[in-house]
Amino acid sequence: PAFPYKFKVKISGCPNDCVASIARSDLSIIGTWKDDIQVDQGEMKAYADAGKDIQGEVIDLCPTQCMAWDGSTLKINNSQCNRCIHCINVLPKALSPGKERGATLLVGGKAPILEGAQLASLLVPFIKLDAPYEELKEFIEKLWDVWGENGNNRERIGEFILRVGLGNFVEALEMEPDPNMVLHPRENPYIFYEEYIEEGDEE
Numbered sequence: 040p041a042f043p044y045k046f047k048v049k050i051s052g053c054p055n056d057c058v059a060s061i062a063r064s065d066l067s068i069i070g071t072w073k074d075d076i077q078v079d080q081g082e083m084k085a086y087a088d089a090g091k092d093i094q095g096e097v098i099d100l101c102p103t104q105c106m107a108w109d110g111s112t113l114k115i116n117n118s119q120c121n122r123c124i125h126c127i128n129v130l131p132k133a134l135s136p137g138k139e140r141g142a143t144l145l146v147g148g149k150a151p152i153l154e155g156a157q158l159a160s161l162l163v164p165f166i167k168l169d170a171p172y173e174e175l176k177e178f179i180e181k182l183w184d185v186w187g188e189n190g191n192n193r194e195r196i197g198e199f200i201l202r203v204g205l206g207n208f209v210e211a212l213e214m215e216p217d218p219n220m221v222l223h224p225r226e227n228p229y230i231f232y233e234e235y236i237e238e239g240d241e242e
Contacts, residue, residue, distance in 0.1 A: 042183070043190035043199070044152075053136070054124045060148070060159075065196045066179065067145040067159045068168075074137035075117040076126070082133035083113050097126050141167045144175075146182060147197030154198050160205060162212075164219040185211045 049060030050068045060067035087093055093108050105119035106126065113133075127134045144166060145159035166174060182196065185208065190199045200208045209216055 042187055043192055043194045046183070046196065048179075054122050054143075055128070061145055062148050062156070062158055063150065064148050064159070065146065066182065067148055068175075069143045069145065070140065071122055071143045071165065072137035072140045073165050074139040076115055076120065076137060077135045078113055078115065079133045080112055083108075083130070084111055086130055086133055087111070091130075093130075097129050100125060141165050144178065147195075147200050149195045149197045152195060152198070153193065154201060157197050157201070159197070160200065161220055162209070162214070164217060181212050 046066070047064040048066045048068065049058050049064035051058050051060050052070045054069060054071055056067075056069055060069060083093070087110070093113075098106050098108050102123055102125075103119045103121050105116040107114045124136075127136065142165075143161065144163035145161050147157065148159035150156050163178065166178075168175060186196045186199050189203070189211075190196070191202075194202070203211075205220065206216070209220070
């Protein structure tokens with residue numbers, strides 16, 4: 040069946056997102072990791088001994104301030120890390136992504152067409168990508184089903200989400216709402232979530 044409009048998929052190997060998939064594709068697949076950043080303390084010491092300003096160039100520039108450096112040892116609060124990959128870029132010999140690797144899936148990025156340009160919205164914070172990629176294929180088919188059935192002519196999937204609301208879109212995909220889907224809940228007035236009461240919870 041014909042789609043309402045084109046559907047682009049772009050893939051980036053890591054959160055540097057060198058192909059700018061988050062801004063230029065309907066489905067953005069960005070490589071990421073789930074466990075702790077791997078740290079080689081010996082290499083950290085070597086960087087410091089070579090004159091690298093670790094405090095000024097890495098610790099102070101960490102957007103979540105999840106790192107601490109005492110002059111010889113680097114400590115990372117990985118629960119606060121948002122995987123911006125800045126520290127790994129600056130210290131590639133000492134730091135590397137975790138071993139549990141997969142991808143983040145974002146939907147709805149595009150250049151101006153009917154509406155203005157918009158960045159993709161995060162829908163799946165982490166997904167394992169192992170051949171034959173059945174889980175990814177199922178997710179894409181769900182997107183196509185919901186958008187293809189309800190989208191208007193020449194309406195990109197990002198514009199469709201904008202029109203129906205992210206909450207309604209997530210519900211149509213039969214996904215559980217996740218706090219990672221929005222940076223600041225209710226800052227965007229078109230984002231609403233239904234309140235779900237789990238079994239056993241008190242009202």
